[in-house]
Amino acid sequence: MLGIVAIAPELIKMLGPEMYWTAKWVVPPVALGLFCQFLYSLYVNIEFYYKKTKMIASMTIVSAVLNIILNFVFIQLFGYLAAAYTTLTSYIFLFAAHYIIADKLMGKDIYSKKFVFATIISVSVMTFILMLFYSHFFVRIFIALFGIMCVGIIEKNDIIWIFGSIIKKEKNVRT
Numbered sequence: 338m339l340g341i342v343a344i345a346p347e348l349i350k351m352l353g354p355e356m357y358w359t360a361k362w363v364v365p366p367v368a369l370g371l372f373c374q375f376l377y378s379l380y381v382n383i384e385f386y387y388k389k390t391k392m393i394a395s396m397t398i399v400s401a402v403l404n405i406i407l408n409f410v411f412i413q414l415f416g417y418l419a420a421a422y423t424t425l426t427s428y429i430f431l432f433a434a435h436y437i438i439a440d441k442l443m444g445k446d447i448y449s450k451k452f453v454f455a456t457i458i459s460v461s462v463m464t465f466i467l468m469l470f471y472s473h474f475f476v477r478i479f480i481a482l483f484g485i486m487c488v489g490i491i492e493k494n495d496i497i498w499i500f501g502s503i504i505k506k507e508k509n510v511r512t
Contacts, residue, residue: 363418373429389442403430
């Protein structure tokens with residue numbers, strides 16, 4: 338996601354004429370919204386497990402209505418860019434709602450709260466830092482690579498475990 342945000346200005350320049358180049362400012366909030374959508378899916382699966390599908394539907398409807406209301410108000414004030422931020426807001430709401438519901442259903446952490454919220458904060462901060470450097474391509478690339486490297490260092494044991502499992506499976510297939 339950070340890689341896409343990092344190269345969004347160049348992608349938009351390649352894909353459309355100059356009149357669309359300001360759309361580069363839409364990519365970061367939409368990307369963060371999709372990140373929140375991914376995170377909410379972790380918690381909504383707990384609701385599926387407990388057969389609380391009415392709660393899933395209810396929160397989805399509330400989120401959609403929230404998005405429509407925010408769009409109605411803010412697009413008139415700020416233009417099409419507001420739609421990206423209202424979508425982000427509705428996905429944040431959806432994540433928070435399902436997080437709270439799953440937390441009450443489980444009564445304990447399935448996913449580390451510290452890790453989830455540290456990830457949300459760090460990805461958000463990195464996204465907005467990348468936006469600040471939209472006029473400096475190489476700085477953005479360095480920042481994105483630095484972020485990926487930090488994740489690699491923090492998660493190195495899991496990465497080693499995943500690749501170790503893959504290598505073991507390949508050796509078993511060959512023999």
